[in-house]
Amino acid sequence: MRILAPIAVGSAFVLALLYAILHAAMTGGMAGPxxxxxxLFHKEPKELSLPSDGPFGKYDREQLQRGFQVYxxxxxxxxxxxxxxFADLRGLGYxxxxxxxxxKSWPVQQPSISDKTGEVNSRPNIPSDHFPSPFANxxxxxxxNNGALPPDFSLITKAREGGAxxxxxxxxxxxxxPAEQSKMFPDTKPDSKxxxxxxxxxxxxxxxxxxxxxxxxxxxxxxxxxxxxxxxxVAAFLTWxxxxxxxxxxxxxxxxxxxxxxxxxxCYLSYRAIWAGKDH
Amino acid sequence: MSFPWAKHYEPKSAFTKWIDARLPLPRFVYSAVGxxxxxxxxxxxxxxxxxxxxxxxxxxxxxxxVLAMHYDPSAVGAFNSVEHIMRDVxxxxxxxxxxxxxxxxxxIVIYIHIFxxxxxxxxxxxxxxxxxxxxxxxxxxxxxxxxxxxLPWGQMSFWGARVxxxxxxxxxxxxxxxxxxxLGGFAPDDAALNRFFxxxxxxxxxxxxxxxxxxxxxxxxxxxxxTGIEVKEEQDTVPFHPYYTAKDGFGVAVYLTLFAIVVxxxxxxxxxxxxxxxxxxxxxxxxxxxxxYFWPFYAILRAFTGDFMxxxxxxxxxxxxxxxxxxxxxxxxxxxxPVRSTNYRPLYKKFFWALVADILLLGWMGKxxxxxxxxxxxxxxxxxxxxxxxxxxxxxxxxxxxxxxxxSITEAVLAKNNKAHAPVGLTVQPAE
Numbered sequence: 001m002r003i004l005a006p007i008a009v010g011s012a013f014v015l016a017l018l019y020a021i022l023h024a025a026m027t028g029g030m031a032g033p034x035x036x037x038x039x040l041f042h043k044e045p046k047e048l049s050l051p052s053d054g055p056f057g058k059y060d061r062e063q064l065q066r067g068f069q070v071y072x073x074x075x076x077x078x079x080x081x082x083x084x085x086f087a088d089l090r091g092l093g094y095x096x097x098x099x100x101x102x103x104k105s106w107p108v109q110q111p112s113i114s115d116k117t118g119e120v121n122s123r124p125n126i127p128s129d130h131f132p133s134p135f136a137n138x139x140x141x142x143x144x145n146n147g148a149l150p151p152d153f154s155l156i157t158k159a160r161e162g163g164a165x166x167x168x169x170x171x172x173x174x175x176x177x178p179a180e181q182s183k184m185f186p187d188t189k190p191d192s193k194x195x196x197x198x199x200x201x202x203x204x205x206x207x208x209x210x211x212x213x214x215x216x217x218x219x220x221x222x223x224x225x226x227x228x229x230x231x232x233x234v235a236a237f238l239t240w241x242x243x244x245x246x247x248x249x250x251x252x253x254x255x256x257x258x259x260x261x262x263x264x265x266x267c268y269l270s271y272r273a274i275w276a277g278k279d280h
Numbered sequence: 281m282s283f284p285w286a287k288h289y290e291p292k293s294a295f296t297k298w299i300d301a302r303l304p305l306p307r308f309v310y311s312a313v314g315x316x317x318x319x320x321x322x323x324x325x326x327x328x329x330x331x332x333x334x335x336x337x338x339x340x341x342x343x344x345x346v347l348a349m350h351y352d353p354s355a356v357g358a359f360n361s362v363e364h365i366m367r368d369v370x371x372x373x374x375x376x377x378x379x380x381x382x383x384x385x386x387x388i389v390i391y392i393h394i395f396x397x398x399x400x401x402x403x404x405x406x407x408x409x410x411x412x413x414x415x416x417x418x419x420x421x422x423x424x425x426x427x428x429x430x431l432p433w434g435q436m437s438f439w440g441a442r443v444x445x446x447x448x449x450x451x452x453x454x455x456x457x458x459x460x461x462x463l464g465g466f467a468p469d470d471a472a473l474n475r476f477f478x479x480x481x482x483x484x485x486x487x488x489x490x491x492x493x494x495x496x497x498x499x500x501x502x503x504x505x506x507t508g509i510e511v512k513e514e515q516d517t518v519p520f521h522p523y524y525t526a527k528d529g530f531g532v533a534v535y536l537t538l539f540a541i542v543v544x545x546x547x548x549x550x551x552x553x554x555x556x557x558x559x560x561x562x563x564x565x566x567x568x569x570x571x572x573y574f575w576p577f578y579a580i581l582r583a584f585t586g587d588f589m590x591x592x593x594x595x596x597x598x599x600x601x602x603x604x605x606x607x608x609x610x611x612x613x614x615x616x617x618p619v620r621s622t623n624y625r626p627l628y629k630k631f632f633w634a635l636v637a638d639i640l641l642l643g644w645m646g647k648x649x650x651x652x653x654x655x656x657x658x659x660x661x662x663x664x665x666x667x668x669x670x671x672x673x674x675x676x677x678x679x680x681x682x683x684x685x686x687x688s689i690t691e692a693v694l695a696k697n698n699k700a701h702a703p704v705g706l707t708v709q710p711a712e
Contacts, residue, residue: 006607010671018663024655029652083363261537
């Protein structure tokens with residue numbers, strides 16, 4: 001009797017599953033997913049190596065400043081960076097005065113309320129302000145971008161599969177629709193509001209190519225502003241915005257792991273010493 | 281209960297005598313994890329994982345309490361408060377990464393601990409109560425982990441909460457009211473976030489309470505061991521301290537080293553990028569998947585795709601998912617073989633490793649999208665899962681002819697060591 005109860009319950013589950021398989025086989029549910037253009041032509045991100053990679057990685061402050069310049073002069077027209085304040089820019093190597101100047105001259109002002117009349121107006125940014133959004137709200141952002149919403153950049157490299165390499169690939173990856181795709185999926189051609197980019201999951205992206213030509217920005221340190229250079233610099237900058245404590249983490253990690261490895265050796269030796277002569 | 285040869289605590293100084301007469305806490309510790317607890321001498325490294333599970337629980341509680349001091353359980357503030365912890369709170373990034381990856385480490389430890397119990401028959405008489413309490417801890421952990429994952433209020437938090445609470449609506453008649461009661465509304469929002477936070481803070485202490493019962497129940501028959509035969513005489517055992525405190529100490533050091541490598545150098549290795557996007561009820565992520573430790577159960581849930589015997593497919597899936605864990609409560613009575621250790625069960629051993637492979641396969645399927653061929657593979661794997669516990673195990677434990685068992689733990693230890701390095705004498709040296 002005791003053997004029958006589990007077997008009865010088990011058989012019910014097994015039969016329900018066998019029925020599900022059979023049902024799928026009879027109704028054509030065994031076919032794999034349809035081949036879509038996105039499935040066939042979406043590309044994995046390109047290789048990108050940054051100084052912050054790996055367990056000993058450190059940010060290159062000059063590269064971060066160049067990346068910030070690209071963000072400021074190109075991306076910030078559409079993409080907000082709400083989680084960062086101007087004061088955070090000290091992490092890029094800017095001093096207090098430079099941070100103050102950057103905040104003050106930032107093209108979008110900080111919304112504020114007049115303490116005399118209560119009227120809503122705006123004032124120049126100060127270092128403790130977070131970066132103001134380029135659009136007043138989501139509706140305004142979509143209205144200005146053919147219905148697409150430019151995502152916030154604070155965490156973008158952690159919020160996308162592929163991270164910094166994805167950002168780099170996306171901004172350098174615009175191209176014409178491959179002939180093969182046009183032949184197989186003629187109706188996947190981007191409309192007038194979209195652009196073809198195989199690194200974007202849906203293939204057609206609402207963002208126009210942001211780094212159209214070399215020399216779009218002029219770097220103060222004399223680095224040649226090729227498209228690839230600007231893309232790598234902004235990807236490095238966005239790695240920093242997503243993970244500003246990366247260097248603290250790496251330094252603390254190295255010390256912790258070395259300590260714990262030595263600790264483990266000593267623990268092993270005490271274990272051996274205590275068990276010496278005791279067969280086990 | 282303890283073995284007759286267990287040493288007793290003897291207070292030496294006037295102060296410890298004074299304490300012992302009033303609150304014998306040192307005596308309690310001595311008998312629980314000190315020199316007064318005799319433990320089989322042949323425990324292998326798999327017996328480290330109980331201690332490690334306790335450590336993992338303490339790491340979660342301590343890091344979690346500090347995180348709670350900086351966290352805001354509101355739909356508007358939750359996501360930003362987590363980023364505030366990452367950016368502005370002193371060492372906040374360490375606390376959060378330790379807590380988030382600590383959950384994964386906790387589950388790795390628990391899964392090894394559970395499979396240790398399955399392989400060595402630790403659930404069999406007289407240790408059924410330890411096993412039952414253990415399964416209860418596992419269930420509480422899953423509930424706690426699920427609610428904890430909702431708290432950062434990212435996309436996967438929100439959609440995960442929606443999908444998981446949606447299971448309840450499969451229950452006829454009362455399902456939808458239960459779902460609304462859990463969420464405090466029709467969809468996850470402030471009400472759900474607040475109650476999940478309250479429960480996520482409460483449940484670890486409930487777990488801690490059940491852990492104390494689990495250890496109490498363990499101390500009645502004493503620890504099992506890799507041979508599965510009971511302790512017979514004093515030379516089968518060693519005192520817990522210093523022998524197993526030293527061995528657990530080494531285990532802890534290795535565990536913390538691996539934990540530190542992940543926390544400091546690859547803290548997002550199991551994190552979904554979607555959870556770094558703030559929750560948005562109007563935008564569904566392309567793939568909604570739970571955390572890795574739920575993948576096998578998620579695969580079982582989705583494997584039931586046909587309405588069968590008048591029960592809708594969705595309800596089958598929900599029943600099967602809960603049954604896949606609840607059946608563990610009956611394991612001590614399903615497996616009727618008197619032999620504990622699978623080392624002496626040649627037939628069951630094959631099925632045990634098939635089960636391990638099957639659960640890994642279910643995990644892979646749980647991560648994969650719900651399309652062919654993944655669906656049919658998860659159905660076949662789920663068939664084996666239920667067949668293993670409910671059909672194969674009761675039959676195998678009746679028809680199997682186990683290998684001869686050693687006479688005692690000491691005999692097994694000496695036989696093994698003599699085989700390993702031939703002419704070692706049979707004399708056992710005292711260690712101290």
